[in-house]
Amino acid sequence: MAIRKLQLWLQLTRSHGIIRRYFVVNGFDGALTMLGLxxxxxxxxxxxxxxxxxxxxxxxxxxxxxxxxxxxxSETAERRKALADLEEAMVADLSESAHANAARVIPLLIAIVNGAAPLLMSLIIISPLLLVQSGVEFSPDPLLIAITTAFVCIFGLGAFLGNIGGTSWWLSGIKTMAIALTTVVLILLIEQ
Structure with a gap:
């Protein structure tokens, strides 16, 4: 029942794409931040x-x-405005409607995705470091493994975007890897 309501609210607010974008954008931010650090x-x-x-x-x-x-x-403000605009257009109080429920719940869902994406990417990337801290031994430097993990995550986000956009997932992954590589090169230049 709750899943159906959530699907209805997502449909009413047309938020599927927003949620995907927030996940990718903030996942990318988290991955690049970890890569840089x-x-x-x-x-x-x-x-x-x-x-x-x-x-x-x-x-x-x-x-x-x-x-x-x-x-x-930001999403709460946008949803309140959209609901107020709809109420004005319909000349009706929609405070007990599915539209009002969506205006209350969808910003929370978007916020959770927006915050979870960089946290999840970061935890995946630093997982080799956490494993070493807990006693697992790695023969290559765990920092290099974490850097490699960051590149894999960034490629994955690019591939995901390519798949969504109906373009080459491989090429899209390569593009995001090029951004990651540019980041590393700039850090190397600054360190020189």
Whole structure:
């Protein structure tokens, strides 16, 4: 029953695309932020694992809170305006309607997705570091594994976009990897 209501509210508000965009945009932000942080720590060659993890978790939490709060505030305002416009056009009070319920619930759903995306990407990317901290041994440097994981996540987001847009998922993944590579190159240039 709750799933059907949610589907109805998503349909009424036409929010499927918004949710996808928020997931990709903020997932990309989280992945690039982690890539930048970890690359910087790797280049410093004096990175203490606990400091790297703390910095990455701090950034991930900040991105998540920013994503939830900014999306909730902006989407709530937009949904209230859309409901008020609809009430004005229909010359009716819709406060007990499916439209009103959607205006209350959809901003919360969008906010959760908006905040969860960078947090999820960040946790996936730093998972090799968390594993090392818990005692798992890696033969290559765990920072390099985390950097590689970031590239994989970024490629995955690009492939997802290509699939949604009906274009080559492979080419779209390569484009997002090029952005990630540009980020690393700029960090390398700054570190020189």
């Amino acid at each position: 970890i690359t910087g720590f790797y280049l410093s060659s004096q990175a203490v694992l606990e400091v790297v993890i703390s910095a990455c978790l701090g950034a991930a939490i900040a991105l998540a809170i920013s994503g939830v709060s900014s999306a909730y505030l």
